[in-house]
Amino acid sequence: MNSFASRLKLPYRAGAIGLSIGTLLVMVVASVILLPDFMDPENLSNLLAQSTVLVISALGQTFVILTGGLDVSVGSVISLTTTIMTLDLPEITRVLICIAVAMGFGVANGYGVARLNVHPIIMTLTTMGIGQGIALIILPIPGGRVPEWLSGSVAGSIGPVPNSLFWLITASLFASWILYRRPFGLYLFASGGNDFNARMNGVPVERTIIKAYVLSALFACAAGMFLAGRLASGDPKGGASFGIESVTAAALGGVHLAGGIGSIVGTVVGAAILGTVNNVMNLANVSAFLQSVVKGVLLLVLVVSQRRKTIGL
Amino acid sequence: MSTLVEMVGINKSFGFTKVLSDVRFSLERGSVHALMGENGAGKSTLMRILAGVYQPGAGSVRLRGEEVNFRSPKEARLAGVSTVFQEFTLIPNLTVAENMFLGHEPRRIDGSIDSVEVVKRARALLADVFPQLDATAIVETLTVAQQQAVEIAKGLTSNADVFIFDEPTAALNSTDVAHLFKVIRDLKAQHKAVVYISHRMNEVFELCDTITVMKDGAWVRTARAEDFNLQTLVATMVGRELQNFFPPRSQATGAAMLEVSDLRLDDSSSTVTFVVRKGEIIGLAGLEGQGQREIMRAIVGVESPKAIAVWRAGPDNSMHVVNVGSGFARAVASGIGFIPEDRKQEGLFLRLPIYDNIALGKQLNRNMASVAWRSVSKVREVIKSLRVAAADPNAPVGKLSGGNQQKVLLGRWLLSGVDILVIEEPTRGVDVGAKAEIYRLLRDFSDRGGAVVVSSREHAELIGLCDSILVVHDRKIVGQMSAEGATEERILETALGASASPDPRAAVH
Numbered sequence: 001m002n003s004f005a006s007r008l009k010l011p012y013r014a015g016a017i018g019l020s021i022g023t024l025l026v027m028v029v030a031s032v033i034l035l036p037d038f039m040d041p042e043n044l045s046n047l048l049a050q051s052t053v054l055v056i057s058a059l060g061q062t063f064v065i066l067t068g069g070l071d072v073s074v075g076s077v078i079s080l081t082t083t084i085m086t087l088d089l090p091e092i093t094r095v096l097i098c099i100a101v102a103m104g105f106g107v108a109n110g111y112g113v114a115r116l117n118v119h120p121i122i123m124t125l126t127t128m129g130i131g132q133g134i135a136l137i138i139l140p141i142p143g144g145r146v147p148e149w150l151s152g153s154v155a156g157s158i159g160p161v162p163n164s165l166f167w168l169i170t171a172s173l174f175a176s177w178i179l180y181r182r183p184f185g186l187y188l189f190a191s192g193g194n195d196f197n198a199r200m201n202g203v204p205v206e207r208t209i210i211k212a213y214v215l216s217a218l219f220a221c222a223a224g225m226f227l228a229g230r231l232a233s234g235d236p237k238g239g240a241s242f243g244i245e246s247v248t249a250a251a252l253g254g255v256h257l258a259g260g261i262g263s264i265v266g267t268v269v270g271a272a273i274l275g276t277v278n279n280v281m282n283l284a285n286v287s288a289f290l291q292s293v294v295k296g297v298l299l300l301v302l303v304v305s306q307r308r309k310t311i312g313l
Numbered sequence: 314m315s316t317l318v319e320m321v322g323i324n325k326s327f328g329f330t331k332v333l334s335d336v337r338f339s340l341e342r343g344s345v346h347a348l349m350g351e352n353g354a355g356k357s358t359l360m361r362i363l364a365g366v367y368q369p370g371a372g373s374v375r376l377r378g379e380e381v382n383f384r385s386p387k388e389a390r391l392a393g394v395s396t397v398f399q400e401f402t403l404i405p406n407l408t409v410a411e412n413m414f415l416g417h418e419p420r421r422i423d424g425s426i427d428s429v430e431v432v433k434r435a436r437a438l439l440a441d442v443f444p445q446l447d448a449t450a451i452v453e454t455l456t457v458a459q460q461q462a463v464e465i466a467k468g469l470t471s472n473a474d475v476f477i478f479d480e481p482t483a484a485l486n487s488t489d490v491a492h493l494f495k496v497i498r499d500l501k502a503q504h505k506a507v508v509y510i511s512h513r514m515n516e517v518f519e520l521c522d523t524i525t526v527m528k529d530g531a532w533v534r535t536a537r538a539e540d541f542n543l544q545t546l547v548a549t550m551v552g553r554e555l556q557n558f559f560p561p562r563s564q565a566t567g568a569a570m571l572e573v574s575d576l577r578l579d580d581s582s583s584t585v586t587f588v589v590r591k592g593e594i595i596g597l598a599g600l601e602g603q604g605q606r607e608i609m610r611a612i613v614g615v616e617s618p619k620a621i622a623v624w625r626a627g628p629d630n631s632m633h634v635v636n637v638g639s640g641f642a643r644a645v646a647s648g649i650g651f652i653p654e655d656r657k658q659e660g661l662f663l664r665l666p667i668y669d670n671i672a673l674g675k676q677l678n679r680n681m682a683s684v685a686w687r688s689v690s691k692v693r694e695v696i697k698s699l700r701v702a703a704a705d706p707n708a709p710v711g712k713l714s715g716g717n718q719q720k721v722l723l724g725r726w727l728l729s730g731v732d733i734l735v736i737e738e739p740t741r742g743v744d745v746g747a748k749a750e751i752y753r754l755l756r757d758f759s760d761r762g763g764a765v766v767v768s769s770r771e772h773a774e775l776i777g778l779c780d781s782i783l784v785v786h787d788r789k790i791v792g793q794m795s796a797e798g799a800t801e802e803r804i805l806e807t808a809l810g811a812s813a814s815p816d817p818r819a820a821v822h
Contacts, residue, residue, distance in 0.1 A: 012451045013406050181425040183418060186407070190415060193406035200366070200402040202387025202416035260406045 013189060014263030015254030019305060021265075023252075024273050031280050038283060045162045049154070049230055051275030052164045053078070053223045055268055057242045058249035059175040060219025062267045063212040065250050066179075066192045068259025069113055069120035071213060074220040074246050076131025077105050078239025081224025083135045086144025086234035094147070098221050105131060106217030110210030128243060135236040142235040146228045154229030167226055168268075171219065176264045184211060192259030248295070249274050252302055273298075316378075317342050317506045318363065318394075318475055323372035325358055332358050333530045336372075340475065345497060345507040347517045347538070349550055350527035351744035356510050357399070359527070360477045363508075364396040365389030376475070387416050395468025396477040399742070401460055405453035409463050410435035412452055413470045438469045442496055456602075458489035465496060476500055477508040482516060483741055486601025486770060487805075494520055512744055513771070514543055526550055551746045558749050559777035560756035562797065566780065567591030570764035571612075571649070571733050572624040572632060578607050579619050582788040589733070589764040591626075594755060596775035596782045596796065597768040599808045604788035605768045606654075606737065612766065613637060613644040613651040613735050625649065625733060645677050650726035652719070654737035660722050663711030667701060668692055670710050670721050674728035695724040699754060716740075716747025723754055734758060735766045740774060752778050772801045784808050 031038040038044075057074050064071040081098045089097070105127055112123040156163050179185040187208040190198040199205050220239075227238055247257075253270025255262030277298060281291045318340035325333040333355045340346055348356045361367045363374060365383030374381050376392060383389040386396070403412050410432045411418075419430040435448040443462045452463060461481060468476055478497070482490045497507055497520060509521055517524065518538060525535040526549045534549055541549070569588045576585040585608055589595045597605040610616040612623055614637030624632040625647055635647045644651065653659040662670055671692050676685055696706055699720040701713075710721055719739065726734060739755065740748045755778065759765050769775050775782055776799045784792040784807040792807035 012454075177425075183420070183424070183426055186411060186415070186418065186426060189406055190404045193404040197402040197404055198415075200386050201404070201412075202385060202390075 013261060014266055015256055015261045017254045017263055017266040017269065019302065020253050020269045020273065023302060024269050024276070027273065027276050031276065035280060035283050038280065043279070043283065047275060047279045048162055049164045050279065051271055052168050053227050053242065054245055054249055054275055055168055055271040056171045056223040056226065057220050058246040058267050058271045059171055059264065060216035061246040062175070062250050062255055062262055062264065063188060064216045065247070065255050065257060066188045066259055066262050067209050067212050068192050069209065069212070070247060070257070071109060071124045071216045072121065072243040073105060073109060073124040073128040073131055074216060075239045075241060075243030076128045076135065077102055077217050077220035078224040078227060078242050079236050080131045080135040081221050082228040082231065082238050083139040083234040083236050085146045085150065085225065085228040086139060091147045098225065099218070102217040102221035103214055106214030107210065109217070110213035113213065114206040114209035132240070139234045139236050142233060142238070144234040146232060146234065150225060150229040151232045154226055171222060172264060172268055178215070179264055184208060188212060189260055245274060248299055252299060315342050316340070317376070319375040320359070320363065321373050323359065323362060324370045325362065325367060326370055331530060336527065336532045338525060338532070340506045340508060342506055343501055343504045344523055345501055345509055345521045347521035347524045348508055348510045348527065349517065349524055349546065351550055351746050354527040355530040356527055357479055360396065360479060360508060360510065363389070364394055364477060390468070390471050390473065391417065393471065393474040394477070395471065395473035395475065397461060397464040397479065397481055399479045399483065401464055403452045403460055403463055406451065408449050408451055409446060410448040412463055413438070413467050417471070439466055442466065442469065442499070457484045461485070473505070475506050475508070479510045480512065480742065482511060482513060488600070514546065547745060560753045562780050563592045563759060566593045568626060568630045569632065570626050573612055574624065575620055575622045576608065576611055577619045578604055578611065578788045585790055587783055587790060589766055591762055591764060592759050593781065594759050594765040594767060594779045596779035597766065597785050598772050598775050598782050598804045599785035601770060603786050603808070605785045607788070608785065609735055609737055609766065609768050613649055614639070614641045615651065648731045649733045649735065650729065650731035652722050652726070652734065652736040652739070654741060656718055656722055661710050661718055664709050666707040667696065667710055667721055668706040671695055671724040671728055674725035677729045691728065695728050699724050700750065714744065714747070715742035716744055716751065719743055719751055720754070732763045734763060737768050738770065739767055772804050776800070
């Protein structure tokens with residue numbers, strides 16, 4: 001859509017991203033003023049690296065949420081990927097196994113939800129357990145070594161620009177390309193908006209849902225690669241928190257859990273909000289328990305203030 | 314004229330229920346063909362077979378002389394059969410243009426959607442037929458008439474030859490109906506063929522050249538429209554002559570039952586006041602979207618207006634205030650029932666049986682801890698007195714026809730013992746035979762000492778049914794007339810005479 005009018009209307013389908021962007025700006029400005037350490041280059045690159053795993057996994061999650069589903073197995077796929085990368089196999093083989101495993105999880109989730117009519121939470125809860133188990137079998141305790149090039153591609157920087165930013169931008173652009181350019185993206189919105197009518201119009205709803213879960217798992221796989229590179233080792237529980245946090249990030253970014261409404265920008269902003277909150281509270285030495293309370297309240301306030309519009313004619 | 318569609322020997326069963334048996338239907342280029350019959354006669358099923366939603370159990374469908382076998386609505390649409398279903402098949406969060414091309418979007422070389430081209434083509438197609446419709450508008454934000462326009466426009470994208478309209482005017486006001494008729498006549502002039510399903514006789518005679526009547530899943534008669542008149546058409550559909558379509562009006566009305574004073578819908582609008590008497594049926598008429606719906610819903614506390622005061626008569630005929638501002642439950646507690654227009658979404662529990670849907674009426678107004686006795690006999694009585702045409706009270710309400718669903722809702726309120734009923738569009742989607750019964754039931758209700766407030770887009774219905782008609786325009790009451798002397802023209806004159814320039818909301822295209 002290139003006309004001015006359509007540009008103005010695009011946010012409709014993106015949900016209340018204005019609110020999310022505003023919240024992020026206020027938070028960043030407040031942090032800059034109140035916490036001198038916040039603008040420290042080391043802290044910023046740390047914040048970026050912390051947020052990248054979240055952004056990448058939340059982008060994958062967004063595809064699933066747009067269909068009206070939910071993928072809590074994201075965390076296990078991340079953990080599992082980090083452990084597979086420490087296996088004693090040729091490096092390229094490890095990467096291929098990771099991708100194949102992620103695709104397996106995605107297809108299983110998607111098939112269960114779309115064809116067997118299992119509720120998304122139940123379906124991904126089972127695969128979450130399976131993935132977590134396999135990760136612990138492969139690597140019972142954190143450790144092992146990941147390929148040098150992986151750590152290098154995560155940690156280094158090109159000039160002043162940290163490599164994590166490239167990961168982040170690549171993932172976001174790829175997700176945008178899928179969502180806004182490919183027919184699949186339109187079908188995602190259509191399936192989430194009204195699946196029955198989408199079917200009546202010839203949209204392959206089941207296939208779209210399966211693809212959404214596969215994409216979610218593949219993005220989780222990429223997030224796992226990044227995490228493995230960042231830790232320079234495997235961690236069988238390193239991704240566990242991202243199952244829920246990726247959903248939180250998307251919700252903070254105005255993605256409707258009912259499906260059909262959401263955007264890539266929103267999810268990135270939502271993940272940035274969550275990342276910044278974590279970072280700021282660590283800088284301010286807030287206890288981990290209190291952090292959890294604050295994050296819960298923040299999510300509640302943002303989600304409640306997004307006026308819920310029923311989708312449906 | 315050449316034959317475009319030929320359906321022969323069509324049979325269709327759902328489970329053990331045979332819904333179509335040996336039906337034939339043919340459609341000529343450049344004609345508007347009405348498909349008539351009571352609800353449950355099989356019209357929609359037949360058209361859904363032509364549209365690829367269902368596959369026939371037996372029989373053949375020929376399009377332009379070639380045998381076709383559509384496995385999906387998309388296949389049918391791409392082959393040139395476009396359907397405007399009663400329930401739209403639009404996606405609410407997509408734009409008009411995206412909806413029009415969904416499933417067959419113009420692509421770039423790399424397989425991505427050419428969104429520029431989508432909008433460009435949509436604009437070009439809309440320019441002829443619906444120039445006011447914005448191709449980039451989100452469908453959810455459109456009015457019902459505009460959404461219907463999008464449905465029709467979808468057919469234009471595949472250059473369809475056959476257009477099926479299933480009760481297209483059920484939710485339209487008269488301005489939009491006029492525009493729709495123009496569109497249909499344009500399609501006819503372009504040698505397309507149109508199938509028109511409607512319960513409104515005057516529309517059928519105004520628009521169609523051929524009429525096919527179906528009854529109980531079988532073909533009854535096909536003839537030129539001139540060969541029918543209202544009586545013979547209704548007789549063919551129902552299988553008997555319909556006498557006394559509308560029940561006689563009330564002989565004498567009693568004391569005031571319901572008084573609405575100081576109802577203001579918003580800051581700027583003026584006050585709405587009216588009184589409904591015992592034994593009276595009062596109708597709210599006017600152009601679509603002039604505030605009838607808001608007034609109806611404010612009276613029962615479903616929507617909250619700027620200000621409202623509702624009074625109702627007590628046992629000793631003295632009026633006391635009903636605090637509807639605090640919600641619908643207050644209205645119910647003081648004996649006011651409400652039947653919404655969209656009975657499937659707002660009124661009924663479609664998956665629950667008839668029994669539960671009616672029995673709910675007995676449980677209203679009771680506290681949460683009270684025991685819900687199964688009053689089977691009472692409910693059966695209601696079902697019997699309403700003549701709900703279903704043998705089994707355990708059948709889910711979703712399977713019933715519109716007329717029977719409406720009776721179930723009526724039954725719920727009868728059982729709950731309310732004596733004031735507010736009812737929107739009492740016969741929307743109700744076939745002609747059941748319409749007369751609904752009218753009779755409403756009149757029975759008022760004759761037994763009840764009071765009824767009705768709103769309807771069909772002014773003929775209000776004139777026939779009501780005792781008194783209030784004309785609503787621009788969110789206020791601009792006139793009141795006795796229904797006996799009212800005509801559709803007088804209602805419109807009263808509505809439009811009230812404001813020099815018609816409200817823009819009245820015209821949506």
